[in-house]
Amino acid sequence: MQETNSLLATARAKLEASLLAKGLRRSGERFAILEEVYSRNDHFDAEELFLAMHQKSYPVSRATVYNTLEVLVDCGLVRKHRFGEEDNVKSRYEKSLGRQQHAHLVCTVCHKVKEFCDPRLHLIQTNVGNALQFSVESHSLVFYGQCTDESCATKPTDDTGKLDSNA
Ligand SMILES: [Zn+2]
Ligand SMILES: [Zn+2]
Structure with a gap:
């Protein structure tokens, strides 16, 4: 876990500097949120992060979760994605330090997000x-579509590829 720890230490230092530069309070809550973000390997939304903090008996307000996420995005510690289509966009977040550039597959039925890396993408970008x-x-x-995971609920046919609003 050495690598994870030094990554977190780097992330903490970066957040500290960023809060200082913005004149924001360097509260324990913000660092606890950072720690939670860096302990995860998924693509989460703000609500999931809020609930995770409560489950870990570190209750923080929704407002703190939202504005800390904005700070983390601003200083490059978290990447924000807007998966979906115009009328149904979902913001998802993931840690960015120590991560390679990668592409995503989003299941339009269960909203699971998978990642892949392919060096050919970099080649296309360069060319x-x-x-x-x-x-x-x-x-x-x-890439949008449907995953084949067993837990992925199968839906009746008229799915137009849009993200489902009630998830
Ligand atoms: Zn699925
Ligand atoms: Zn990702």
Whole structure:
């Protein structure tokens, strides 16, 4: 767990510097939230993070969860994704320190998120940048569909590929 610990130490230092720069309080709550985020390997939403903090007997307010997430996104410790379509976008978060760039698969039925890395994506990015004289800094790629996990509820047919609103 050495690697995880040093990653967390780096993340804590970065958050500390960022809070200081923004003139925000360096409260224990914010660092507890950071710790929870860095203990996870999933793509969570703000509500899930809020509930996880309560389950760990570290109750923080929703407002604290939301604004701490914004700070973490701002200082590059957390990546924010907006999966879905215009009228039904879900914000999901994941830690970013120590992570490679990767693409996502989002299940439109159970909302599970999977990741994959493929070096060919980087090759496309480089080639397109060269061909169009464009300095590409990053990309995001999301595949939508249905996973084959047993726990994935099967839905009747008229699923148009949009994210379900009642999950
Ligand atoms: Zn699924
Ligand atoms: Zn991811």
